[in-house]
Amino acid sequence: xxxxxxxxxxxxxxxxxxxxxxxxxxxxxxxxxxxxxxxxxxxxxxxxxxxxxxxxxxxxxxxxxxxxxxxxxxxxxxxxxxxxxxxxxxxxxxxxxxxxxxxxxxxxxxxxxxxxxxxxxxxxxxxxxxxxxxxxxxxxxxxxxxxxxxxxxxxxxxxxxxxxxxxxxxxxxxxxxxxxxxxxxxxxxxxxxxxxxxxxxxxxxxxxxxxxxxxxxxxxxxxxxxxxxxxxxxxxxxxxxxxxxxxxxxxxxxxxxxxxxxxxxxxxxxxxxxxxxxxxxx
Numbered sequence: 005x006x007x008x009x010x011x012x013x014x015x016x017x018x019x020x021x022x023x024x025x026x027x028x029x030x031x032x033x034x035x036x037x038x039x040x041x042x043x044x045x046x047x048x049x050x051x052x053x054x055x056x057x058x059x060x061x062x063x064x065x066x067x068x069x070x071x072x073x074x075x076x077x078x079x080x081x082x083x084x085x086x087x088x089x090x091x092x093x094x095x096x097x098x099x100x101x102x103x104x105x106x107x108x109x110x111x112x113x114x115x116x117x118x119x120x121x122x123x124x125x126x127x128x129x130x131x132x133x134x135x136x137x138x139x140x141x142x143x144x145x146x147x148x149x150x151x152x153x154x155x156x157x158x159x160x161x162x163x164x165x166x167x168x169x170x171x172x173x174x175x176x177x178x179x180x181x182x183x184x185x186x187x188x189x190x191x192x193x194x195x196x197x198x199x200x201x202x203x204x205x206x207x208x209x210x211x212x213x214x215x216x217x218x219x220x221x222x223x224x225x226x227x228x229x230x231x232x233x234x235x236x237x238x239x240x241x242x243x244x245x246x247x248x249x250x251x252x253x254x255x256x257x258x259x260x261x262x263x264x265x266x267x268x269x270x271x272x273x274x275x276x277x278x279x280x281x282x283x284x285x286x
Contacts, residue, residue: 006030011062022048024208034200038188046188050155054084083151087158093131109150118144136162147178156187160194196263204270211274224253225262239269
C-alpha cells in the first residue's frame with residue numbers, strides 16, 4: 005500500500021512547490037492510471053513514491069515504511085521507468101548481469117518471454133537502439149524484476165502502434181494480486197482498456213479516485229449525433245460524427261470506458277462528476 009500524507013515538494017528553496025499539501029492512498033494490487041494537466045507534478049510524484057526525491061513536508065510510505073529512509077528492502081521492491089532515460093552502450097546480457105542482482109525476484113525466464121513479446125533479440129547492444137527500442141528493452145527488464153510496485157511514466161511515448169498493443173498485453177499478463185502498477189500518461193487512449201483504477205489530479209488535489217468497475221456502474225459513455233441528447237448529458241464534447249457524452253447509468257448498461265472524455269469532465273466539473281457516486285438513488 006502507498007500512503008502519501010500532506011506532502012510538499014519544490015525543486016529549490018525559492019521555487020514554487022510542484023506539489024503542495026498533497027495526499028493520496030493506493031491499495032495493493034491493480035493497474036492504476038494517474039492523470040493530470042501538464043505540469044501538475046505527476047512525474048515528480050512518481051519520483052517521490054520511488055524514494056528518488058524526498059518531500060520537504062509530509063511523508064510517503066510503502067507498506068508502512070517511509071521511502072525517505074531508502075531501505076534496501078524497500079528499494080529492491082520498486083522499479084520506475086521514467087519518461088526519459090539513458091542506457092549504457094553495452095550488451096543486454098552485460099546489463100542484466102550488472103543490474104539484475106539488485107532485484108531478488110528477477111527472472112531470466114520472464115526476461116526471455118518479455119523480449120519475445122516485443123520481438124527483441126537477446127544479443128542486442130543497448131547503445132545501438134532507437135529510443136523506442138530502448139524503451140521496450142528497459143520495460144522488459146522492469147517487468148522481469150518482479151517488484152511489487154512498478155511505476156511507469158509515459159510508457160507508450162516512442163512506441164509504434166504494434167509496440168503499444170504489445171505493451172498493453174505485456175502489462176496485463178504481468179499482473180497478480182500482490183503487484184501494483186501505477187501509470188502516469190497523457191496518452192490515455194493507449195491505456196484505457198487495461199486500467200483497474202483511475203486517479204485524476206488537479207491543482208495539488210485528487211479530484212477523481214475510483215475503480216473502473218465503480219465508474220462504469222454509475223456512468224455510460226457513448227457517442228451521439230442528437231443535439232438534444234448532448235445537451236442533456238452530464239458532459240459532452242465534440243467528436244467526429246457527433247459528440248462524446250457521459251450520462252448516468254440508470255439501467256446498468258455496460259459501456260466501454262472513454263478515459264479522455266472522463267478526464268475532461270473531471271477537470272471541468274469535478275463536483276458534478278463525483279456527485280454521481282454519492283447519490284445512492286441511481
